[in-house]
Amino acid sequence: MQAIQLGDTTIHFAFNKGDKDLTLVFINSLGTDFRIWDAVIDGLGTEFGTLRFDKRGHGLSSLGAVEKGSISTYATDAMGLCEALGLHKIVLVGLSIGGLISLDIYQRYSERIAGIVFMDTAPKIGTAEAWNNRIQAISTKGMQAVASSILTNWFSISFQEQQPAAFALYQAMLERADVLGYMIACEAIRDADYTETAQAITIPVICMVGEEDKSTPVALVQAFAQLMNCSLISIPNSGHLPCVDSPERTTAILHDFISAL
Numbered sequence: 001m002q003a004i005q006l007g008d009t010t011i012h013f014a015f016n017k018g019d020k021d022l023t024l025v026f027i028n029s030l031g032t033d034f035r036i037w038d039a040v041i042d043g044l045g046t047e048f049g050t051l052r053f054d055k056r057g058h059g060l061s062s063l064g065a066v067e068k069g070s071i072s073t074y075a076t077d078a079m080g081l082c083e084a085l086g087l088h089k090i091v092l093v094g095l096s097i098g099g100l101i102s103l104d105i106y107q108r109y110s111e112r113i114a115g116i117v118f119m120d121t122a123p124k125i126g127t128a129e130a131w132n133n134r135i136q137a138i139s140t141k142g143m144q145a146v147a148s149s150i151l152t153n154w155f156s157i158s159f160q161e162q163q164p165a166a167f168a169l170y171q172a173m174l175e176r177a178d179v180l181g182y183m184i185a186c187e188a189i190r191d192a193d194y195t196e197t198a199q200a201i202t203i204p205v206i207c208m209v210g211e212e213d214k215s216t217p218v219a220l221v222q223a224f225a226q227l228m229n230c231s232l233i234s235i236p237n238s239g240h241l242p243c244v245d246s247p248e249r250t251t252a253i254l255h256d257f258i259s260a261l
């Protein structure tokens with residue numbers, strides 16, 4: 001188990017050094033820990049380095065002293081971790097809130113980033129009203145009050161029908177999420193709008209989205225891709241987490257992208 005103290009937080013991570021001097025840095029979605037990338041990591045092999053981590057207040061990482069959610073705090077943590085590991089050629093893979101964090105990293109550390117894979121994300125996700133409603137529901141009733149409806153957005157119909165045991169484990173992951181850590185992340189998403197940053201991107205990027213994603217639907221991600229003038233890769237039989245629903249396809253897309261850099 002790998003961990004590091006970064007200021008006020010202890011971050012749980014998994015780093016595999018690659019044969020080549022380029023590292024994929026995976027940045028998770030809301031309410032998940034870095035196990036969501038397991039199958040993709042297995043598929044990628046050892047050619048490139050990989051870094052996964054639990055953002056603060058998620059998985060085994062502590063929340064630290066934050067009182068208000070901010071995407072920049074997560075971005076600073078991610079780059080602090082990269083710095084501590086001596087990673088200087090980085091490709092970000094940002095899933096959902098991970099895409100917002102990637103945009104914040106690009107805004108402040110563009111010289112360190114060789115490319116970004118935006119996965120089921122957008123520069124602005126959801127409305128303030130929806131996030132406030134979710135925060136309110138969780139603060140009064142806990143994670144179980146929201147888990148079922150969120151989970152059906154995370155996974156394709158076929159995953160839900162054909163992999164009930166795996167689905168149950170992801171339900172446990174979400175229901176056991178730290179309430180405060182989760183609410184702080186909801187606040188951070190609510191208050192984020194990186195549209196201007198996205199418009200100004202000049203490094204290689206791709207967008208991908210699960211065709212059955214109901215959290216950041218195809219039309220939203222399509223508009224994001226158009227903003228950046230990049231192509232959108234849509235993945236059949238996949239919801240909000242293509243790395244879980246369709247790991248082989250996700251691995252192939254990542255491999256093609258980084259091989260061409």
Ligand SMILES: O=C(O)CC1=CCC(=O)O1
Binds near residue numbers: 029095153189215
């Ligand atoms: O869990 C969800 O509702 C989907 C989601 C939105 C932002 C994020 O990171 O996940």
